Structure formats: C-alpha cells, structure tokens
Amino acid sequence: MIKRVPVVERIMSANDQIASENHKLLNDFRVFSMNFMASPGAGKTSLIELTVKELANNWELSVIDGDIATSIDADRASAAGAQAIQVNTGGECHLDAVMVRSAIQQIDLGLTDLLIVENVGNLICPASFELGTHINVLISSIPEGDDKPYKYPQMYQHIDALVINKIDLLPYVDFNLEYFLKGVEILNPGLLNFQISCRTKEGIKNWTRWVAENVTSFTGEELITHL
Amino acid sequence: MIKRVPVVERIMSANDQIASENHKLLNDFRVFSMNFMASPGAGKTSLIELTVKELANNWELSVIDGDIATSIDADRASAAGAQAIQVNTGGECHLDAVMVRSAIQQIDLGLTDLLIVENVGNLICPASFELGTHINVLISSIPEGDDKPYKYPQMYQHIDALVINKIDLLPYVDFNLEYFLKGVEILNPGLLNFQISCRTKEGIKNWTRWVAENVTSFTGEELITHL
Numbered sequence: 001m002i003k004r005v006p007v008v009e010r011i012m013s014a015n016d017q018i019a020s021e022n023h024k025l026l027n028d029f030r031v032f033s034m035n036f037m038a039s040p041g042a043g044k045t046s047l048i049e050l051t052v053k054e055l056a057n058n059w060e061l062s063v064i065d066g067d068i069a070t071s072i073d074a075d076r077a078s079a080a081g082a083q084a085i086q087v088n089t090g091g092e093c094h095l096d097a098v099m100v101r102s103a104i105q106q107i108d109l110g111l112t113d114l115l116i117v118e119n120v121g122n123l124i125c126p127a128s129f130e131l132g133t134h135i136n137v138l139i140s141s142i143p144e145g146d147d148k149p150y151k152y153p154q155m156y157q158h159i160d161a162l163v164i165n166k167i168d169l170l171p172y173v174d175f176n177l178e179y180f181l182k183g184v185e186i187l188n189p190g191l192l193n194f195q196i197s198c199r200t201k202e203g204i205k206n207w208t209r210w211v212a213e214n215v216t217s218f219t220g221e222e223l224i225t226h227l
Numbered sequence: 228m229i230k231r232v233p234v235v236e237r238i239m240s241a242n243d244q245i246a247s248e249n250h251k252l253l254n255d256f257r258v259f260s261m262n263f264m265a266s267p268g269a270g271k272t273s274l275i276e277l278t279v280k281e282l283a284n285n286w287e288l289s290v291i292d293g294d295i296a297t298s299i300d301a302d303r304a305s306a307a308g309a310q311a312i313q314v315n316t317g318g319e320c321h322l323d324a325v326m327v328r329s330a331i332q333q334i335d336l337g338l339t340d341l342l343i344v345e346n347v348g349n350l351i352c353p354a355s356f357e358l359g360t361h362i363n364v365l366i367s368s369i370p371e372g373d374d375k376p377y378k379y380p381q382m383y384q385h386i387d388a389l390v391i392n393k394i395d396l397l398p399y400v401d402f403n404l405e406y407f408l409k410g411v412e413i414l415n416p417g418l419l420n421f422q423i424s425c426r427t428k429e430g431i432k433n434w435t436r437w438v439a440e441n442v443t444s445f446t447g448e449e450l451i452t453h454l
Contacts, residue, residue, distance in 0.1 A: 039266050039267045039268060039348070039371075040266045040350045040371055040372075040375060040378070040379060041266060041368075041370065041371025041372040041375060067378060068351060068378070068379065068381070069377070069378060069379075069380050070377050070378055072374055072377060072378060091351075091355075091381065093320060093349070093351040093352050120351070121266070121350065121378070121379075122320070122349060122350070122351060123267045123348065123349070124295060124318075124320040124347070124349060125320050125352070128318075141268075141370065143268065143368065143370035143393060143396065144266075144267055144268025145267075145268040147299055148267060148268060150296070150297050150299065151267070151294060151295070151296060151297055151299060151348070152267060152295065152296075152348075153296055154295070154318065166370060166400075168399070169370065169396065169399060169400070172395070172396060172399055173393075173396070173426070174426065199400070199401065
C-alpha cells in the first residue's frame with residue numbers, strides 16, 4: 001500500500017524569491033530598509049529629503065528612487081545627503097524585487113545603515129510586489145481625500161506604518177480625519193500613524209525619532225546624539 | 228516572377244479592437260464620451276458631480292465608474308442625477324475596453340447624450356488602454372506638485388484636455404504654475420487647460436461651457452438654455 005504523504009509547501013513567485021534574497025542580503029549587512037509607497041505627489045520625496053537631512057549626521061543613508069521617467073527624485077535625495085540610485089522602470093507602474101536587486105548591487109551596503117526605497121507613485125500595483133525591505137510605509141496626504149482607505153484597501157492592508165502628510169492643509173479642504181482613521185483601523189487594526197507636514201515640519205521629529213529607533217535596534221548601534 | 232506586394236497594416240491589439248467597437252457604438256447613438264483619468268484624490272468624482280449637476284437640465288448623462296473596490300463614486304454620480312454604472316476591476320489598476328463594453332451594455336444609449344467614464348485613480352496604467360471614448364481628459368491637482376508632467380509624461384502626452392483642480396490651494400502649497408505649464412507644453416503643445424476648484428466652484432462654468440459645446444456639436448442639438 002502506498003502511503004500518501006501530504007506535502008504542504010508555499011510556492012513562491014519569482015518575485016517573492018528574489019525579494020527573499022534581497023531581504024537576506026540586507027539582513028547580512030545589517031541595513032534597515034523601508035519601502036515608501038504613495039499616490040503621485042503625496043510627498044514621498046519630500047519626506048525622504050527631511051528624513052535624510054535629520055538622520056545623516058548619525059547614520060549612512062541610501063535611497064533607491066523608482067520612477068517611470070526622469071531622475072528628479074534621486075537628485076533631491078542625493079542633494080540631501082544620501083547615496084542615491086535612480087531606477088527608471090521604463091513605463092512599469094511599480095518596482096519589483098529584480099529592479100531593487102539591481103539597484104542594491106550599486107550601493108555600498110557596508111556603508112549603509114538605512115535604505116529607503118521610493119516606489120513609483122501609485123496606490124495600487126506596488127502593494128502586490130514585495131521588494132525584500134523590512135517594512136512597508138504608505139505616505140497618504142490630506143488633499144487626496146478621506147475615502148482613500150475604503151477605495152484602495154489592499155494598499156492600506158499591506159503596510160506597517162502610515163504617514164499622513166500635508167496635515168497643514170486640513171483647514172482648507174474637506175477631510176474628515178475620524179472617518180479616514182476609522183477606515184484605516186478596519187483594514188489594518190492598530191496601525192501606527194504619523195500626522196505630519198513636510199512643508200511646515202509639523203510632526204517630523206516624531207517620525208524621524210521612530211525611524212531612528214528602528215535603525216538603532218536593528219543595527220545594534222546606539223544613537224550618537226539625541227534627535 | 229513573384230511580385231511582392233507590400234502590405235502595411237496596423238495590427239490592433241485585442242483591447243484596441245474592442246475600443247474601436249465601443250467607439251462605433253457611441254457614434255451610432257450619437258453619445259459624446261470622455262475618459263477621465265487622474266491620480267487618486269485629484270477630484271475626478273467631484274468634477275463629475277459638478278458637471279452632471281450643471282448639465283443634467285439640458286442633456287441626459289451617464290457615468291461609468293471604475294474602481295478597484297466600493298461603489299462610493301457611482302453612488303455620488305447617481306445622486307447628482309446621472310445613470311451610473313459601477314465597474315469593480317477586481318484589483319486591476321485601470322479600465323480596459325472590455326470592461327467599458329460590458330458597462331455600456333447596461334446603459335440606455337438611446338437616452339444618453341454625454342457619457343463620462345471615470346477611470347481608476349492612477350497616473351500610469353490608464354494611459355496605455357484606449358477605451359473607445361472620444362476624448363481623454365486628465366484631472367491634475369495643485370497639491371500633487373508642479374513636477375508631475377515631467378514625471379508622468381506618457382499620461383500628459385495621451386490627453387485631449389487638462390483640468391487643473393484645487394487651484395484654491397495655490398497660496399498654501401509650493402507650486403510653480405509656470406514650471407508646470409511649461410512641462411505640459413513640451414509634452415502636448417497647445418493642450419487646452421482649465422484651471423478650476425471643485426470646492427470653491429472657480430472656473431467650473433468655463434469647463435462645463437466647453438463640455439456643453441462639445442456635446443452640442445456632436446449630437447447636433449442646440450442648447451436648450453444658455454449655461
């Protein structure tokens with residue numbers, strides 16, 4: 001009698017497999033990494049600029065900028081003080097693990113404590129492609145409207161932290177923060193959120209302090225100065 | 228001797244073929260149609276609401292709302308006074324001609340003068356899929372930033388009219404209108420643009436007058452009242 005042995009195995013997609021290799025490489029080099037996702041114009045690049053400026057005294061930062069065209073974002077990240085690599089996706093609407101692997105190969109990981117990957121501006125497709133980073137961060141923004149969690153649920157379910165940018169515009173637009181946060185809570189209970197304005201700098205210290213804590217606990221290094 | 232006859236033929240994609248059938252159907256019923264594209268939260272639904280409210284006294288309007296989830300947008304279009312059909316793309320990041328064909332089949336085209344198709348909120352993918360509508364309209368918005376034409380060139384090249392929404396937020400954000408319009412002009416010379424605010428209603432009459440002129444000249448009907 002042939003005994004059937006049930007084999008339960010997670011079949012990884014080609015993308016997930018390479019994402020897993022990226023993840024291992026980042027772990028080996030003790031590089032803490034974040035994948036920034038957002039609608040076009042929510043403020044990914046501005047938040048990267050501020051984060052780099054705030055943390056570059058204490059750590060080495062690298063940025064991978066995904067765009068369908070131009071190198072505007074990488075130029076801004078570089079000017080702020082990070083190693084910056086531009087990935088032009090050639091029209092593709094998201095980064096994938098292969099693109100990130102190619103970019104990582106151009107970065108000196110031994111000289112990097114924190115890697116920020118700026119995904120293509122898109123609230124849909126990037127949520128389906130793991131890159132191998134440690135956490136996924138969504139930057140939403142007040143002028144986009146308070147219905148976004150309800151309309152783009154997959155993205156809100158897929159993230160580890162939420163940054164709500166352009167909080168300074170609350171008085172000038174119709175945005176019900178309670179309704180917005182209720183949607184977030186339904187999709188991703190207990191999700192950490194940071195309410196900030198890259199323009200007025202409101203809330204930025206809370207955000208960079210949290211990033212710094214993550215880098216510290218991941219790299220095992222103590223903060224050189226307090227932030 | 229065999230004479231070779233050069234055959235030059237545009238090979239249409241399956242999507243383009245169905246888009247062409249949609250186009251013919253809309254022509255046959257003399258339905259003027261627009262494809263609204265934009266980032267999430269730029270104001271597609273708000274502009275549809277205002278357009279429907281403004282024009283519903285003179286014409287019959289239908290709206291096809293593309294979303295990855297929920298029927299929030301179709302509910303709003305319906306409340307404003309249009310026949311509204313919701314298309315949930317099941318996670319897909321854009322509408323395609325097949326989805327629009329299915330939706331058109333649920334609309335009474337004999338009772339429609341103007342059809343507005345609200346695409347999925349996305350600045351990238353929708354630009355690659357013709358739906359069969361007469362014109363493509365992009366709704367951009369001030370808080371998205373003035374670099375968007377440079378960063379999403381394909382979308383800006385692909386459109387017949389540009390609506391710049393949330394113009395009332397200009398004093399509160401860093402947005403160089405000249406730099407933005409220069410980018411637009413490079414990509415799409417002479418493109419018609421409407422500077423509006425769905426919130427304050429600034430510029431809305433200019434927009435609806437232009438839409439009304441298009442519907443009038445397409446359907447051959449005279450305006451019943453002046454707008």
